[in-house]
Amino acid sequence: GQQVMQIPQYQHVQEGEDFTTYCNSSTTLSNIQWYKQRPGGHPVFLIQLVKSGEVKKQKRLTFQFGEAKKNSSLHITATQTTDVGTYFCAGGSSYKLIFGSGTRLLVRP
């Protein structure tokens, strides 16, 4: 069945450093979504990418969708302590989203 792999599992950075998490699907996706889950909270939608090679930015966050629509990345520039949480990618092919295992980001102040 379809699988979505996400790396790294954990990332511990100094405040101000950059952070990137990568997502790979075993099959071509119709879209990719990114969610953030704060400690003790529930996943909150960040963004959806649909087009091959698409790049979207939200302030310090940059999201990319690969040309083959099988991989994606989230890059955070100059991390802040408010960025702490687990970032999940979720690949969609129809009604269903397959979630990656998430990357837990810890930021040292």
Add this chain to the structure above:
Amino acid sequence: GAGVSQSPSNKVTEKGKDVELRCDPISGHTALYWYRQSLGQGLEFLIYFQGNSAPDKSGLPSDRFSAERTGGSVSTLTIQRTQQEDSAVYLCASRAGTTLTGTQYFGPGTRLTVL
């Protein structure tokens, strides 16, 4: 309310007991999903509803798990004869029916602890 709500927020039960978890989706959202999240893990898909029907139940771990949805709104996830490995956070999400892969809005979850 504007968001997805779930109840109870926490449930502690003894092994072998049955539990019912409730989800109130965003009004008008036709699609509803149940996920399970074990501590420090990702989201495990359980079941998908479109209206009152469940075209995809493939994620339910065993026949002890069942779910229903009535009136195209509230959904209940029932776990019979709970086991310790059922301990997890159970998340519900709803989606407007306009596009198949639109944004899913998550509820706060029910934390289930089986002693």
